[in-house]
Amino acid sequence: MSPHIRGGMSIEKMMRTFIIGLIPTAVVAIYLFGIKSLIIMVLSMATAVIVETAIERITNKRPTYRDHHAILIGLLLALILPPSVPWWIPVIGAGVAIILGKLVFGGLGNYPFNPVLVAWVVLKLSWSDRMTLFFEPHTQTQILTPLMAVKEDPSLFYSYDMLELFLGNKAGPIGTVCGLAVLIGGIFILWRGIIRWHIPLSFLLGVAIFSAILHSINPDVYPPVIFHLISGGLLLAVFFLAPEPVTSPVTPKGMLLFGFLAGVLTMIIRMWGAYPDGTFYAILIMNAATPLFNHLKPKAYGRIESA
């Protein structure tokens, strides 16, 4: 059957590229938060692979650990956990991601919500105190993340140095503090063609436009655009969580709208929601609407729209 040649792209290769794109972030996380973050990552990845293989064996399915997707889920989940979590949080989280997020829907390709974020929400709702305990880099000193601080006192954003926030001198989930590392990985996966530019760009634009409007209305209460772009889990989400293949739209128009609305939603939650960072919730909510966005198809050639 034609075609007789293929481009050599595979799920395995795709997931591997995602993982390679996350390596800078993971290395910086270990540098900033010490060996503890390595333990979180290893526990999370190992649990994901073991749980997936075990369940596939029990249910008599073909094992899929070779496609590296479980490892990717584990790694991504670890990267959005605070450095303070006890060992069982990543274990439970990875289990939830694989079982509730992925396998109950039929595995890779079928789940409606990003499994990583499903697990994150479960953890956040179940152990909210442990999930909101952040350390200052290189120390065990407990401090607030910039977004949490600003939520309590909006004028505080003047006390932050934007370059330091971008480079990682702030509190937050282990994989989200260093914007530079995430950006390098993000550009890498964009260059490899694993994700397309539509979602990251429109997501960032959504956040930027919304925050620019707010900032121009009242610069004392609303932080500037750059603060919103580099704080919280935004950059990691924009490159690695929102464009996740299964749960994001496939058509160009759909992707643009998905990203933009997710950006706007992120800002709405950040500004008026109960949580300091709305990025992950915004993506989950937009995931639910993905089938809808997929209706924004380009017009097939030669199609005469019936009157």
Place this chain on the structure above:
Amino acid sequence: MGLFSKGIKLPKKRLGTATFDLIETVLPKRAVLPLKQYIGEPAQPTVKAGDKVKTGQLIANGDRDNALPLYATISGKVVAITEHLDHKGTTVPAIIIEADGTDTWIKSPTEEENLSSLAPLEILERIHKAGLITKGLLPVPLVRDLVPVDQPKTHLYLTGTRVVKKIDTLLITALDPEPSLRANRYLASIHNEELSYGITALKLITGAERTLFVVDKNSPPCPQLHDMVAADEEETTGITSIDGRRFPVGLSVPLLKATLGREVPIPYGHPRDVGVAIYDIDTVVSIGTSVHRKIPQVDSLITVGGGALSKEGIARIRIGTPIGELIESLGGFRENPAKIILGGPMMGMAQYDLAIPITKDIPGLFALRRDEIQLTEGYRECINCGLCVKVCPVNLVPGMLSMYCARDRFEMAEQQGLFSCIECGCCDYVCPARRPLVHFFRHAKNQLLEG
């Protein structure tokens, strides 16, 4: 300059290593000539087993509607008229000729200089007599393509009666259907005496006022084409270049969109429905030859390639040459072939019998090594990555379509534009889940057309 941003750019290692060199081949010892090498009615044999025939001699007449005459492509003896396997996997009646090795022609080709005084019907008659067909997935007699079946010949533009849609542009493409095939780009790079006759004939038949050449910007065409554009004082001839390495820009549907911005309507649409007659340079040269010199088509220009062949390039071979004999005259296999394909690696058909003959509709022969092909060893669920949407040249959402097709929801697939699919295989090529998308689409189309 035409724009075409979708599709795929084949990397060098997948493009094949065929060159633009013309390879000398020896005459086949045997020619297998199927009575039907197109979609339509078979020709009626006028010879019987044991008859001696000369090259170019009529051996089956094509007087019926949708039939084409058939000519001996080598001189020799008719050994049998029997059922034979063709490259589509069907058995067709075929005339088998054993060569006498002399290649004596029935008559020396005549020349006719004053072409413009010919009536269009006379031109059509000569094209019909030469036995020309169209290229592509569904080859039909060229006359049928020029004058549709449902319209009587009196509906011709030139005879004064109205046509459904007037053809305003004659598009002559020097691009190949696949970048791995090279015959058209080769023909565009050399001087063809018959090209201008072919263009004149096509203009007379179609009534097109404008002629547009499409050339590959990576392989500069022969000055002949530019001269033709320059010589046209009324400025109705144009030339446009396009990146021919980007597959499938050479196929008529994406090419029409890229050069003229017109979309062939689906289903059952034809370029004439948007006022265009589109032919590749190989066909135009054949038309020129048939009209100008009244000689039937006995050979065709094909690309031979693939890592398993000793010689790669372009070869002019006699129609009816069995694959095995062709490969032998190319020097045999250099390495063990994993797949032998008639057509290009993207859209061709794999063959299982070396006795299958090269017919008129075959643009190439590829013998690929094991490391050059990708066998489908099971596929996964669609992961919704959207890579197929990015490459689809006709703006479909192939992944979603494939899910409808895999679950037998063919009507749903049709609603989503299934019939726009030109089966180019770009979605298959990029799919990380290794889904056989084109296979799904073909199956669904067949089911819908039969049901």
